[in-house]
Amino acid sequence: GENVEQHPSTLSVQEGDSAVIKCTYSDSASNYFPWYKQELGKRPQLIIDIRSNVGEKKDQRIAVTLNKTAKHFSLHITETQPEDSAVYFCAASATNAGKSTFGDGTTLTVKP
């Protein structure tokens, strides 16, 4: 089955700096790669996603890149703000797999 590894497990940055979180996946059939943000005590919420026919996608301060050959994808947050502090999860799924496999999460702390 699919295995998703996520690094780093914790990340601390100064407000205004950039943050990068990386994930690798094992199943070459995976074709959908979402990123979820989970604030303390809250539910995970999708912040951005990318499909395998696209190499990069951007939404304001957030961007995701995908390298299918290397089987890895990354989340980039620029101009970080304290409200970006949360746990971020990457995930991967394949058509008809019936599930999304999540990474173990990255706790991002943005210091004012």
Add this chain to the structure above:
Amino acid sequence: DSGVTQTPKHLITATGQRVTLRCSPRSGDLSVYWYQQSLDQGLQFLIHYYNGEERAKGNILERFSAQQFPDLHSELNLSSLELGDSALYFCASSAVTRDGELFFGEGSRLTVL
């Protein structure tokens, strides 16, 4: 508000007991997923139902079972509870069976004493 409703929000019970967690998906969503999140852990996939049928199963314990009813709500049954079953159980729904955004409920926090 994601549109996914989970009850109860909190549940405290003793070892050996049985509990039922309930989930109502977003209106129109046919897929329901259950995930377990232990303290400071990631999201472990348990099971996926689509329109009443089981579509995928993860590392779900034999003591756990689930079903999806004709009105599309789902229930996760946890029996012979152990201390290690204490966790946040999330239900999520999606509009398609293949791949797409998961809409999570607020979760049911289970504490086994």
